Amino acid sequence: MTKILVVDDETDLEVLVKQKFRKKIREQEYEFVFAINGVHALEQLQTHTDVDIVLSDINMPEMDGLTLLTKISEQHTLLKSVIISAYGDMTNIRTAMNLGAFDFITKPVDFKDLELTLEKTVRFVNQMRDTLRAVKENNILKMYVDQTVLNFMDSREFEASITANETVEAAxxxxxxxxxxxxxEHESPDTVVKLLNSYFDIMVKEIIAQGGFIDKFIGxxxxxxxxxxxxMDRAIxxxxxxRNKLESLPSITETVNxxxxxxxxxNCGEMISGNIGSSSLRRLDYTVIGDAVNIAQRLQASAAPGQILVSENSYQKVKEFFKCRINGELTLKNKTNPIATYEVIE
Known part of the structure; x- marks a missing residue:
């Protein structure tokens, strides 16, 4: 069922909508919620967290439709909005579209046109749901996430949470x-991929055993x-x-030497956690960014085979629990001064 919020200070629109869409309401294809202005609409969205589409007038008391569009873009990024207004000039249309409106319909309402527009918007909303579902159901995730988490990811709470951004302390x-x-260079693509995946499988299991999660695979x-x-302790x-698991593997497999x-x-420290990517392409990565992340990547680039390098700041947090030795100062990209580094031995 698709839930639609209709926002208009003309209460007769509510009667018309219920009349014109009575069949879809009766068949439970559509469910309508109503608000008389933008302020009331935001209250309704707090109550009805499963709204998929907003139909909104522009000219309303307390909060107009264009302001509401702005609020929806900020607070409810997965919602799609359709403007219904008597102000059908190009300026209003362009303003509404630039603020994130999915479509624009002029008054008096042609209900056949409205029906087609709703159908088109519903298809788009369903495509977004399918994209989210495809991300949630990828094979690697299913291999390592228990059923409780998967059930949560099928909820509206998950879809809301993927747009949340926060500052976190992490390693x-x-x-x-x-x-x-x-x-x-000398093996078949199938052999290369299978071997890489077998190594990744070993690595992922050890990471998850320590309560970590895979942010991404990069080559x-x-x-x-x-x-x-x-x-930081668990990361080390x-x-x-x-390292120990991979070192214990034989150098010759069935097909590759x-x-x-x-x-x-x-590295550990403060970093920003959130969805990074392109909203227009609907490709977003839930990841962490920041200086602490950049340092970790550059430490890896400086590490020799078999080495585990940490920064001075990270070393101070774990020096009582791990055997480390000074690795010297390294000049890292985009860092003005060299930083002291340590190698974790055991």
């Missing part, structure tokens, strides 16, 4: 399989994030386990 680890790209590397208590434990080794950079 980030970049783990790169050294020299793996050389295999692609033959993994970016992992650890949040919550003792996040996971990376030590990854390759000894896997990893270079690792870990």
């Amino acid at each position: 980030v680890a970049f783990i790169d399989i050294c020299s793996f790209t050389s295999i692609s 033959d590397a993994i970016m992992a994030v650890f949040r919550g208590d003792y996040h 434990d996971a990376c030590l386990a990854v 390759f000894k896997p080794d990893v270079s690792i950079g870990i």
Whole structure:
């Protein structure tokens, strides 16, 4: 069922909508909620968190439709809005579209046109849902997430949460399989992908065992994030386990002569967590960004095969629990001064 919020200070529109769409209401295809102005509409959206589409007039008391559009863009980014107004000049149309309106209909309302517009908007909303569902149901996620989390991800709460941005304290680890790209020069694509996935499978299990999650796969590397208590300790434990597991593997498999080794950079600190990407393409990555993340990536780039490098700041947090040795100062990209680094031994 599609839930539609109609916002108009002319109460007779409510009667007309119920009359014209009575069949779809009766068949439970559409459910309508009504508000008399923008302020009332925002209140209704708080009550009816499952609204899919907003139909709104422009000229209303207390809060007009264009202001409401702005509020919806800020607070309810997954909602699609259609403007219904007697002000059908190009200026209003352009303003509404620039503020995020999905479509524009002029008064007096042609209900056949409105019906077609709603159908088009519903199709678009369903496409967004399908995209979200495809992301949520990818095979790797299903392999490592329990059913409780998957049930949560089928809820409206999840769809709302993916637009939330926050500042967090966390640890980030970049783990790169050294020299793996050389295999692609003389092995078949199928062999390369299967071997890489087998290594990733080992790495992911150790990361998740320490309460981390996979932020992304970057070529033959993994970016992992650890949040919550003792996040730096758990990140190091996971990376030590990854290194030990890969070092214990034989250098010759059934088809390939390759000894896997990893270079690792870990850093902790304050970072921004949120959905980063292109809304117009509907491709967003829930990730972390910030200076702490950049340092972790550059530490990994500086690490030799088998090395786990951490910054001075991270070392101070874990020095009582892990054996480390000074690795010297490194000049990292976009950092004015060199930073002291340490190698985690065990």
